[in-house]
Amino acid sequence: MKGTEKKLKCDMLLIAAGFIGAEKYLPESFGLNLGPRGTVATPEGKYSTNVPGVFAAGDMRRGQSLVVWALTEGRAAAAEVDEYLMGYRNR
Ligand SMILES: Cc1cc2nc3c(=O)[nH]c(=O)nc-3n(C[C@H](O)[C@H](O)[C@H](O)COP(=O)(O)OP(=O)(O)OC[C@H]3O[C@@H](n4cnc5c(N)ncnc54)[C@H](O)[C@@H]3O)c2cc1C
Known part of the structure; x- marks a missing residue:
């Protein structure tokens, strides 16, 4: 992120980035906005x-x-989808 760059001395650098955000094709195909972390x-x-x-x-x-x-968010998202579809909250 801009402004957080640092210079560190090292002999060898191994990059293990792992998860670096959502696969771009899916948000792009739905026209979804992404946050700063992808x-x-x-x-x-x-x-x-x-x-x-x-x-x-x-x-x-x-x-x-x-x-x-993932479990917690899946349940909470399902409740939000239900409210979106039904027009009222069931809890
Ligand atoms: C190597 C590794 C080790 C981990 N170890 C742990 C651990 O020990 N403990 C722990 O709590 N968490 C661990 N995690 C994290 C955990 O696995 C994730 O946080 C969790 O699986 C996220 O769940 P999710 O449902 O959001 O996404 P995911 O589990 O990634 O599910 C997304 C699903 O969407 C599917 N998909 C993608 N694109 C499409 C498409 N276009 N159409 C249809 N389906 C699609 C994918 O195939 C996938 O099945 C680990 C993650 C990794 C990578």
Whole structure:
């Protein structure tokens, strides 16, 4: 990220980037906005995206994380989808 660059001396550099954001083809094909870390952007605490009726959860929204977060976000996103479809909250 701009402004956070550092120079470090080293003899050998191995890059193990792992998860570096959502695969671009999927957000692109739906016209979804991405956040600065390459994940699908949603409002704070929400799973809706900039495209009505399209929701994101798990690593694609949060970035590389844990299975427990994927489960939690999947459930919360499902509740939000239900509310979107039904027009009311069931809890
Ligand atoms: C090597 C490794 C080790 C990990 N170890 C741990 C661990 O020990 N403990 C832990 O809690 N977490 C671990 N994690 C993280 C955990 O696996 C993820 O946080 C979790 O799986 C995220 O779940 P998800 O449903 O968001 O995404 P995913 O599990 O990635 O599921 C996304 C699914 O979407 C499918 N998909 C992609 N594109 C399309 C498409 N166009 N159409 C249809 N389907 C599509 C993919 O095939 C995939 O099945 C590890 C991750 C990695 C990579």
